[in-house]
Amino acid sequence: MSLLAAAHTQGQGLGNSPYSRVGLGDFTGNVGGVRQQGMGGIGLAAPNTSNVNELNPAMLAYTTRTTYEAGFNALFRRLHTVSQSNRTGSASLAYLALAVPLSKNWGAAVGLKPFTSVDFEANTQAAVINDPDKAISFVNEQGKGGLSEAYLSQGYRIGKGFSVGATASYVFGSIDLSTSTAVVKPTDITENITRVVRREQLHYSDFAFRGAAHYRSKITEKLNYNLAGVYSFQTDLSGTRSLTQDREDVTGFKLPFDQMMELVDQKGKAIIPALTQVGISLDNNRNWSANLDVAQQQWSKYRAFSGSATTATLSNTLRVGVGGEYTPDATAVENYFKRVTYRVGLTAAQMPYQPNGQMIYDRSVSWGFAFPLPSATPLDATVIGLAFTYGQRGNKDTYLLNDAQGTRTVNNVKDDYLKLQLGVTLNNRWFIKRQIE
Numbered sequence: 001m002s003l004l005a006a007a008h009t010q011g012q013g014l015g016n017s018p019y020s021r022v023g024l025g026d027f028t029g030n031v032g033g034v035r036q037q038g039m040g041g042i043g044l045a046a047p048n049t050s051n052v053n054e055l056n057p058a059m060l061a062y063t064t065r066t067t068y069e070a071g072f073n074a075l076f077r078r079l080h081t082v083s084q085s086n087r088t089g090s091a092s093l094a095y096l097a098l099a100v101p102l103s104k105n106w107g108a109a110v111g112l113k114p115f116t117s118v119d120f121e122a123n124t125q126a127a128v129i130n131d132p133d134k135a136i137s138f139v140n141e142q143g144k145g146g147l148s149e150a151y152l153s154q155g156y157r158i159g160k161g162f163s164v165g166a167t168a169s170y171v172f173g174s175i176d177l178s179t180s181t182a183v184v185k186p187t188d189i190t191e192n193i194t195r196v197v198r199r200e201q202l203h204y205s206d207f208a209f210r211g212a213a214h215y216r217s218k219i220t221e222k223l224n225y226n227l228a229g230v231y232s233f234q235t236d237l238s239g240t241r242s243l244t245q246d247r248e249d250v251t252g253f254k255l256p257f258d259q260m261m262e263l264v265d266q267k268g269k270a271i272i273p274a275l276t277q278v279g280i281s282l283d284n285n286r287n288w289s290a291n292l293d294v295a296q297q298q299w300s301k302y303r304a305f306s307g308s309a310t311t312a313t314l315s316n317t318l319r320v321g322v323g324g325e326y327t328p329d330a331t332a333v334e335n336y337f338k339r340v341t342y343r344v345g346l347t348a349a350q351m352p353y354q355p356n357g358q359m360i361y362d363r364s365v366s367w368g369f370a371f372p373l374p375s376a377t378p379l380d381a382t383v384i385g386l387a388f389t390y391g392q393r394g395n396k397d398t399y400l401l402n403d404a405q406g407t408r409t410v411n412n413v414k415d416d417y418l419k420l421q422l423g424v425t426l427n428n429r430w431f432i433k434r435q436i437e
Contacts, residue, residue, distance in 0.1 A: 017077070017117075017119065017120060017415060018079060018120055018122060018413045018415070019351070019353065019393065019394070019413075019415065020116075020117060020118045020119055020120050020143065021118075021120050021122065021141065021143060022312050022314075022352075022353055023302060023304065023310055023312045023314060023352070024116045024118070024146075024147065024175065024204075024270060024272075024304065024310055025116040025117050025118035025119075025143075025145075025146050025147075025175065026116060026117050026118075027115070027116050028113065028114045028115055028116065028117070029041070029275075029295075029319075030055060030210070030230065030232060030275060030277065030295075031055065032053065032054065032055030033051060033052060033053075033054065033055075033069060033071055033094075033095060033097065033385075033423060034051075034069075034071050034094075034368065034385035034386070034387050034421050034422070034423025034425075035048060035051045035053075035325075035343070035368075035370070035385060035387075035423075036053075036055050037071075037366060037368060037387035037389065037419075037421045038323075038325070038343030038344075038345065038366055038367060038368020038369070038370075038385070038386070038387035038388075039291060039321075039323030039324065039325060039343045039344065039345035039366060039368070040321040040322070040323045040344075040345025040346055040347040040364065040365075040366040040389070041293075041321060041345070041347060041366070042279065042291050042292070042293035042321040042322070042323050042345060042347070043055060043056075043279075043281075043291055043293070043323070044056050044228045044229075044230060044277055044278070044279030044281075044291070044293045045214065045226040045227055045228035045279035045280055045281035045291065045293075046226065046279075046281040046283065046289045046291050046325075047059060047062045047214075047216065047226065047281075047283075048062065049062050049063065049064045049065070050067070050370075050381075050383060050425065050427060051067065051069060051385075051425055052067050052069045052097040052098070052099040052109055052111070052425075054095075054097055054109060054111055054113075054151065054153060054167070055230070056165065056212045056214060056228055056230050056279075057109070057153035057154065057155050057165030057166055057167045057210065057212045057230075058155045058163045058164050058165030058212040058213055058214040058228065058230075059155060059163070059165070059212075059214060059228075060099060060107035060108060060109055060153055060154060060155030060165055061105055061106065061107055061155040061156055061157040061163035061165070061214075062107070062155075062163075063099045063100070063101045063107030063109075063155075064101055065101065065380075065427045065428060065429050066098075066099070066100050066101070066427070066428045066429070067097075067098070067099045067100075067425060067426065067427050067428075068097075068098055068425070068426040068428075069095075069096075069097045069098075069099075069423060069424070069425045069426075070093075070095070070096050070097075070423065070424050071093075071094035071095045071096075071385075071421055071422065071423040071424075072091070072092070072093060072094055072421070072422045072423075073090075073091065073092050073093075073094040073419060073420070073421050074089070074090075074091045074419070074420040074421075074422075075089065075090050075091070075092075075417060075418070075419050075420075076088075076089045076417065076418045076419075077089070077415060077416065077417045077418075078415075078416040078417075079413055079414070079415055080396065080413070080414055080416075081396055081411040081412070081413055081414070082396050082398060082411055083411070090119075092114075094113070094114075094421055094423075095111060095112065095113035095114075096111055096112045096113070097109055097110070097111035097112075097113075098110050098111065105156060105157035105158075105163075106154070106155070106156045106157070107154070107155050107156075108152070108153065108154045108155075109151075109152075109153045109154075110150075110151065110152050110153075111150070111151055111153075112148065112149070112150050112151075113148070113149055113151075114146060114147075114148055114149070115146070115147040115148055115149040115171050115173070116146045116147045116173070117146040118143045118144060118145050118146050118175050118177075119143065119144055119145075119146075120141070120142065120143050121140070121141070121142045121143075122140070122141045122142075123138070123139070123140050123141075124138075124139045124141075125137065125138050125139070128183060133185045133186070133187075134185070134186060135183050135184060135185045135186075136183070136184050137181060137182070137183050137184075138181070138182045138183075138184060138195075139179065139180070139181050140178075140179070140180045141177075141178070141179050142177070142178050142179075143175065143176065143177045143178075144175075144176050145173060145174045145175040145176050146173055146175065147171055147172065147173035147175075147204060147237075148171070148172060148173050149169045149170070149171050149208070150169060150170045150172075151167050151168065151169035151170075152167070152168050152169070153165060153166070153167040153168075154166060155212075161215055161216040161217050162213075162214070162215050162216075163213070163214045163215075164211075164212065164213050164214075165211070165212040165213075165214075166209070166210065166211050166212070167209065167210040167211075167212075168207065168208075168209055169207065169208045169209075169210070170205070170206075170207055170208075171204065171205065171206060171207070171208050171235065171237060172204065172205040173203075173204060173205075174201065174202065174203045174204075175201070175202045175204075175310065176199070176200075176201050176202075177199070177200045177201075177202075177309045177310070178197060178198065178199045178200070179197070179198045179309070180195045180196065180197040180198075180248075181195060181196050182194065182195035182196075193249070193250050194247055194248065194249055194250075194255060195247070195248055195250075196245065196246070196247055197245070197246050197247075197248055198243070198244075198245045199243070199244050199245075199246075200241065200242070200243050200308060200309055201241070201242045201243075202239055202240070202241050202305070202308065202310065203239060203240050203241075204237040204238070204239040204270060205237070205238060205239075206235065206236065206237045206238045207235075208232070208233070208235040208272075209232075209233045209235075210230060210231065210232045210233065211230070211231050211233075212228070212229065212230040212231070213228065213229050214226065214227070214228045215227045215228070219282075222284050222285075223282065223283075223284060224282070224283050224284070224285055225280070225281070225282055226279075226280065226281040226282075226283070227278075227279075227280055228278065228279045228280075228281075229276075229277065229278045229279075230275075230276075230277040230278075231274065231275070231276055231277075232274060232275040232276075232277075233274055234271065234272065234273055234274040234301070235271070235272040236269050236270075236271055236272075237269055237270045237271075237272060238267075238269050239267070239268055239269055239270055239305070240265045240266060240267055240268075241263065241265075241266045241268060241305050241308060242263060242264050242265060242266070243262070243263035243266075244262050244263075245262075266305070268304075268305045268306075269303075270302075270303065270304045270305070270310070271301060271302060271303040271304075272302070273297055273298040273299055273300075273301040273302055274297070274298060275295060275296075275297045276295065276296050276297070277293065277294070277295040277296075278293070278294050278295075279291060279292065279293040279294070280292050287326060287327040287328070287329070287330060288324065288325065288326045288327070289324055289325055290322075290323075290324040291321075291322065291323050291324060292320075292321070292322050293319075293320070293321045293322075294318070294319070294320050294321075295318070295319040295320075296316070296317070296318050296319075297316065297317050297352075298316050299314035299315055299316055299317055299352035300314060300315060300316050302314045302352070312353075314352035314353065315350070315352050315353070315354050315359070316350075316352075317349065317350040317351065317352050318349070318350050319347065319348070319349035319350070320347070320348055320349070321345055321346065321347040321348075322345065322346055323343065323344060323345025323346065323366065324343070324344065324345070325341055325342065325343040325344075326341070326342050326343075327339070327340070327341045327342070328340075336374070339372055340369055340370065340371055340372075341369065341370035342367075342368075342369060343366075343367060343368040343369070343370075343387070344365075344366065344367045344368075345365070345366040345367075346364075346365055346366075347362075347363070347364045347365075347366070347391075348361060348362075348363050349361065349362045349363075350362075351393065351394070355397075355412050356397070358397070360393070360394045360395060360412070361393070362391060362392070362393040363391060363392055364389050364390060364391025364392075365389070365390055365391070366387060366388065366389040366390075367387075367388050368385065368386055368387035368388065368421075369385070369386050370383050370384070370385045371383065371384045371385075371386075379428065379429045380426070380427060380428040380429065381426075381427045382424070382425070382426050382427075383424075383425040383427075384422070384423070384424060384425075385421075385422070385423035385424075385425060386420070386421070386422060386423075387419075387420070387421040387423070388418070388419070388420055388421075389417075389418070389419040389421075390417070390418050390419075391416075391417055391419075392414065392415065392416050392417075393414070393415040393417070394412055394413055394414045394415055395412050395414055396411065396412055396413075396414045397411075397412045398411050398412070
């Protein structure tokens with residue numbers, strides 16, 4: 001897979017990832033907020049009354065107080081092949097969410113979060129095959145943008161221990177891609193070097209839907225079990241595509257070009273495959289929970305504009321995560337750290353890319369904390385959440401690739417990353433009739 005074979009790879013802004021070159025970029029996935037991130041992006045079946053659980057909309061039935069939540073990401077990466085290495089970093093808004101209890105058994109939430117991110121720059125150079133002048137071709141590929149998701153979710157308890165939920169969201173955004181190619185001979189003067197630049201702009205927007213269910217019951221008087229399932233339906237994103245091709249000098253000045261092509265607002269669509277998630281959780285209804293989540297997505301059904309740089313052949317994926325959380329004593333007065341919630345999780349996931357026909361993986365370990373502010377009252381409370389994830393994606397394997405440029409050695413890119421998420425959660429009890437004695 002030559003898309004992952006840049007001799008030099010550099011990320012900027014949101015994505016900072018060579019893998020965002022494939023398809024519509026790095027997909028955020030349905031992995032929840034700062035609470036779930038601290039457990040490895042899991043918690044599908046773990047009820048909670050303090051956080052907005054947009055991972056599973058059926059959990060909104062447990063909302064007892066109006067809850068505001070905002071998350072912020074910091075990301076550090078080391079991208080390396082067998083011969084080169086590069087470090088990058090970025091910061092971005094992770095999500096915004098607001099949940100409100102509508103009745104004893106009914107809750108709703110609105111929010112905004114990333115759906116995909118595209119951010120990369122890659123440079124490759126290679127000798128032109130069978131050229132007596134020994135010319136070198138230089139190729140620069142860049143991409144920026146991504147899609148966002150604005151959603152409305154509702155959860156309702158329809159029986160003892162059983163709740164259902166649904167999410168309707170609007171997915172929208174733009175992706176800008178460019179590829180510039182220059183063929184340079186040893187005798188060329190720098191000022192005379194020109195390059196051909198192909199620019200592609202894609203705009204997408206459409207609605208997406210998700211359904212969910214959750215069941216909770218007792219094993220013993222002090223032990224509960226939870227079962228949950230979430231199904232994100234296949235989404236057909238309506239889009240437009242614009243394409244231009246220009247010739248430029250080394251300063252970026254456009255030059256006359258006989259083969260210039262222009263495509264404006266071509267209509268099409270991208271197919272985002274369905275996502276199936278199931279989870280199981282155990283807890284004592286007081287201070288600990290243990291969770292297992294499994295997710296499967298049929299990326300082989302992914303489609304995009306024909307002829308677009310976002311067109312790719314992808315493979316189905318499977319993601320498995322285990323994690324838990326523990327609060328020593330939420331009512332402790334003398335020892336603050338007994339009121340802190342501690343979280344940990346492990347995750348392993350297949351990636352939808354198969355360079356040289358080999359499956360590659362994303363493996364990570366996560367840990368996190370929830371720090372309640374001492375000013376909490378029965379009517380309102382503020383919690384500062386922290387989640388850390390260290391992971392590795394891909395590998396540094398090399399292989400032989402046969403294409404229009406001939407037979408050559410290609411290097412995969414390994415991505416070592418550290419992600420920090422800061423979440424601020426505000427809980428407030430609305431519509432309380434105050435009494436004066």
